Amino acid sequence: MEDSRIFDNTKIAFQLKSNRELNRARFLFNMISNATLVKIGTALTTFAIKAHLPVEGIIRATVFDHFCGGVNEDDCLEVIDAMYTKGVSSVLDYSVEGKETEAHFDGAMEKTLKIIRFSDDRNAMPIAVFKPTGFGRFGLYHKINEGKTLTETEQEEWSRVVARYDAVCKLGLEKDVEILIDAEHSWIQDAVDNLVTEMMRKYNKSTTIVYNTLQMYRHDRMDFLKSQHELGKKEGFYLGYKIVRGAYMEIEHERALEKDYPTPICESKLATDENFNASAKYILDNLSDISIFVGTHNELSSYMVMDLMREKEIKITDNRVWFGQLYGMSDNISFNLADKGYNVAKYVPFGPVKDVMPYLIRRAEENTSVAGQTGRELMLINKEKFRRKGVK
Incomplete structure (x- = not known):
């Protein structure tokens, strides 16, 4: 081949x-x-x-x-422009973590809105991203996840979180910039999922703008994907998913042990690989309803997606299929895929050095x-x- x-x-x-x-x-x-x-x-x-x-x-x-890429958006331009000369797009990722005040949440939203506007006249930046805990307090997501009743103050706080998501997704639709929403720890992910589905329901009516993230080292994610597909078909909205293997495995195992519940993580690396590949295949089988961003540094999974696209006669330039890797890693995947004409984007973290x-x-x-x-x-x-x- x-x-x-x-x-x-x-x-x-x-x-x-x-x-x-x-x-x-x-x-x-x-x-x-x-x-x-x-x-x-x-x-x-x-x-x-x-x-x-x-x-x-x-x-x-x-x-x-x-x-x-740099300490701010303008600082990243040299990296963005250089990569785009080789066909690799950029997803600017404001990577300031661990802040928990309303001012920081508003700041992260404003930064994301600024990136979307910054992307508007740049073909090199067709996608934006944000992290749920960048827009709202971890403990608030957790309380909602557990089905606990919010106080009046917390309800107002949650309304502000919803408004931040809404502002970003609305501008994404207006500017035709796709919005990737990162995954979080399993014990707050249901709250995130429900809110992201609400954004898909609202903004994915005619095309896919909003993408959720599936961590496929979780053994329940295939069932979730299928149930969301049924919901999307029933209610008439498109779905978008970034699929990744996952980022919090050790923490997930430790918490499951500490709290005495079954780990949400697949039993082995092989099971995770199979789950990841199964999700990619399912989405490519249903590309008329679901768009995919394949976030992986795994060469075999990348080859598999390429093979499936060939078998299904999906054009390599089809905007419903993107490959993505982190800036500074797996350049052999990113630049060789782009050289062949596939849609490829690098996640480009930026922000003040200490933050x-x-x-x-x-x-x-x-x-x-x-x-x-x-x-x-x-x-x-x-x-x-x-x-x-x-x-x-």
């Missing part, structure tokens, strides 16, 4: 990276591959920032610039725990360095 090994092409994968940037990437992934170094490094970094030590310059020149550090620390810890991910990155970087040495 013509593209059966396209992800091995490092010349295309790293075409935007200078030798200096390749060396930096190799240094970072070597660090991330060592769990002890990640633990020490994150502790020291957190301490240095809290103590207001002058470390932002070092962070900016290393881990920040590799995994983030984005919790995100970067989580990213480092996740990479450390994903078997083979950093090893694959290092192998590809070394292969490209060797290739460049051989080019006269």
